[in-house]
Structure formats: structure tokens, C-alpha cells
Amino acid sequence: MHQSQLTLSLPVGDEPHQSPIEPIVHVLESETPPRQHRLMASDVRDSYNEPDTQNMTQQPQRSVQTPCHKFQVPPFTSSPYKTTPKPSFNDDANVSEVARYLAHRELINSGLVKFDDCPENYWAWKSSFVNVIEGLHLSATEQLDLLSKWLGEQSSHHVRRIRAMHTSSPGTGLRRAWERLEDCYGSPEIIEKSLFDRMDSFPKIGNRDVKKLRELCDLLQEVESAKQEGYLSGLFYLDTARGVAPIVEKLPYSLQEKWMTQGSQYKIIRQVAFPPFSFFCDFVCREARTRNDPSFALSHGIHNMLKLEQPVKKQAKSSIYTHKTEVLSGAVTHTCSSRDELEDVDKTCPIHKKPHPLKRCRGFRSKPLDERKTFLREKGVCYRCCATTTHLARDCKASIQCKECGSEAHIAAFHPGPPSLTFPEHGGERGTDEAQPDIASKCTEVCGFGRSSRSCSKICLAKVYPEGRPEEAIRLYVVLDDQSNRSLARSEFLNLLHVKGESSAYTLRTCAGVTKTAGRRATGFIIESLDGAMKVKLPTLIECNNIPDDRDEIPTPDAALWHTHLKPIAHCIPPLDPGAQILLLLGRDILQVHKAWEQRN
16 A cells, blocks of 8 residues: 555656556556545545645645644545535625625715705705615714715815814714705705795796796796795795796796786685785696697697798789879978878977987987988978977077087087987986975875874885994895895995995986986895894895985884784884984895785784
8 A cells, every 4th residue: 555655656756757657547546445545536626625735845745634734634424526615704794794885885876966056955865865875884984975975066165174173073073064054055044045046037938938938837846846845934925916926027928918817717716815826836837738738839830831831922013103293383391281290299209109309319319410410301390499390490489508518509419429428317208497396105094193104115124234244234224125126225335334346337217217327336245133033145236326215204113003903013113213324225136025924904
């Protein structure tokens, strides 16, 4: 047996063998017992499953029989194909960790969406984010990393700053990060402002712009869904006629008429003051769905195509006949019939057909002097006074004076050169030098002796200060005017807060007409109630000194006590502040201050 093992090891060593391999193998098979043969075959198979130790020792055959490392030779088994079992390394735990890691990676890569910094989408994004990371057992640091990655450009800055402040306590940083996000994007006031801004900035829809109508439908459904949640109380302003009016103005004229008809029927049938916003939303969505129906859109396109294919019929030219005309001896001037047909140019402009005199028409004044003369010659208007067609310039006895140069030879409408930049303080109406009495609209009810007369003006006492500097706040009265599309400020307000800048021109349209004026612009101010419960950022303020300044219209507690339904809220009205002036007028560009929180009848 010893000789057989030596004979088997000769081919492995460096010494060359002299006899063929087949006889050696034949001798081994003949001399080795069956049990020893099975053991050696098992050892050879185990050598493929064990680590390679051939480079570490000079005798590889002894490493199998000598227990020089942690792997042991297995006991004898009757099966020649059974291999040595491998050592256990807690395979179940490893597989669980790998599966958790793969699931973690897959959920983070495909399950999360990026926040778009829109307040109305914050709560939906937060719900999705929390549901994805729930059950992954993430640490506070890992959650902060995910927040920084999946937040928007502006919102991620808040998280990065808070994370830098709490590097040693990531749990506190995570809690404060969520609080900051809810303050900036999840508060009801922020969501209401975002929704109102989107509705205000929506463009007016044309008659054929059906895609914009569908976009408006989606926006109104989003607002209605947020309104039904119940936590956005400011959206109930849309249940009033004044709240829904800006949206109705964006609809085509045909839909405005249709809404007026259906809204009136709803009021009569339901016996309500105004249809709710949900009814208006359903009306717009129904019209959008009808106008975007592909069946009717296809037939409309075919109709237009057939219309274009029809040949244009040429109208046959009628024959023109000329008759001999005779000039009478007395017809050397303009005919009276043409003058009778011409309207009075001192009351109606012959250019625009509007009720303003020709001599005050800006369109006529902007024409070159030669064109003005030609126009008057064709119309038979006096060159001197531009007010009648009954006489010529040589017979004119009117007293005239140019308002631009002071000349008594012509009026301002016939002044040579371009018009000056100064405009009258009205929209072209006839002016008079007589003193006009002051007209004020107040209560017409006979209230008795000693009672205070107040109109329906909404004037409130508030504090205004630059953003971030509440110590510089000033007390003033604010006029709430929902008929104005922009907010205005008096010059005294801008001077008190040291606002500097260049004046820019704008057009002021009032009941008295249109006025061209100029003023400064101011931004970055906060208006706050006297108790500090409400703070709103003011829009861009335009300098204007035409704000109503009637202090008799300021509501006071004494005036409220004279009315039975106002007595319970008389204590809520601050007394008259003699040091506060009426300096601001807030229009529709800040809808938050126009909300009706409660009604008293």
C-alpha cells in the first residue's frame, strides 16, 4: 500500500517517470480496496470545494489529511457523491439585508417625486413621501438627505440651513425642517394666496380657445376640491357674486351671457342670494367638455374646409352712368343740404362719432397741421373756432385763445407742432369755469338728531412697516376699495417711510374721466392689524394723491351704537385716532383684505 501511494505521487513531483501511466493506474486500481478508493475520491472532490492551499504549502496531499486549518475532513459516508457541507455565515440574515437594501434603493429611485414648491401641492407630496419611506427604518440623517434631494429649489434651501444648524442632533433638525416646510408651504393662508394668484393671473379666454377653457376647468376643480376640505375658510369668498366676478370676466362673452341666464334661474328656483361656487365650477366644466368634444370638433373642421373650397363668386360690376350737371348762379358756396346732414361738431366728434367736441379731440390734435386743415375743409368746419359749420373763418366772431401758447389767432386744436404732454384733468368732457358744488353720497335715511351719518365706505385703522422692520411701523387709515384694480398710496406715506425712486407714468381712470399722471412705486411693506392677529404683505403701491380723504366716513364705536344690529360689535371698532391719516387704498390686487368673515343684518 505504501508503494502504491509513492507510485501515485510521482507524476505530481518534478521527477520524470519512466513507465507509462496506464500500468500505474492499473496497479492502483488492482491493489486499492474499494473502501479506500471511495475515501480518496471523496477527498479529491472536497479539494474543489475548499480554498486553494497549493501555493501555501509544498505538500498538497497532506493538507487533506492533516488538520492544519479550520476545514476538517468529513466522516466516511456511503454515498460517493455527497460533498462536504460549507461553514454557515448566517445566510438568512445576509439575504434579508440584501433584499431590504434593494427594496430601499428601488423605492427611493422610482417611488419619490420632486416637490414643485407650489403650496397647493405640499400636502399631497408630503403624504407620498412619508408613505414611501415608511417601513425602511431610515435614520434622521438619511431622511434629511432625502428631503434635500427631493425638495424644490426654494424649499430645499430651508432644509439645508436647518441641517447646518443641527449637525449634532439630526432628530431635532428633522423635526424643525418639517415645521418650517409646513409654515412656508402648508399653512391655509399660503395655500389660499397661491390659489387666488393663479386665478387672477389666468388670461382671458377667446371664443375659439377651447384648450384654455379646459385649463380653467381644471383650475376651478382644484379650487373646489380644496374648498370642500374645509380648512381653507378664505375660499368661501367665492360663493359670493363679487368673489366669482373676476373669473366670469375671463370667460368668452357668449359664456358670460349663458352663465347669467343659468345663475338667475338657479337663484329663482333655489331661493338663494347667489349660486354656490360648485354650481359655477360645474357650469364651466360642462361647457369645456362640450366644446372639446372631438366629434363636434371634427364636424366643425369639415364645415370650415368645405367653406374654404367653395369658389368665391365675383360680383358683377354695375353700370355707371353720368349725367350732365349745371352750375346755378347762386351755388358758389357749400350746399345747405350737406351742412344739414353734418352733425354738430361742437357736440359730436365727426372722427370718432363720440360725444366730445372736435376741438377737444386728441386724435384730431395728434394729426399734422396740413391734415387738420384738409379735414376741416372737407367737412366745412370753421378754421378759427372749430365749433360750427354755419360760417367760415372770415365771418367768425368767437373769442378764442390757444391754451398751449396763449395766442388769440387760433385754438389749441390748430396749434402747430405735436401736442404737449400735459393733459386736462378729465377725459375730454366739456369744462366750465363755474364752481361746482361738492357732491357726497351718504345715508339718506332720517336718523334723528345727534346721530352720525356714515356711508358704506370701508376704512380701517392698521399698522404698516417695511418687511423685517416692525419697529418702524406707522398707524394709518386704509380704504378698502374692491372696485380698484391696483393699490395706491399718498405721497405722505412714501415720505414717512423714506421711499425714493423715479416717477413713472400711468393712466388713472375714474368716474370723472381718464387722467395721465405719474408717481413712484413702492414694494416690500407689511400691513398688520392693531392686535397683531393678521399680517399681509402689500403689493406694489403706486403714488397717487387722489385717494378719498373724508375723515367723516371713518367708522367709530359711537356710530355703531346707533344701530341695533351693530351694537354687539361696537367694541371691536377702534375709536377715532386723530393722529392717523388716510394714506392707503387697497384694491383687488390684495384679495385677502376683502374677505367677508361675518355678516350682520
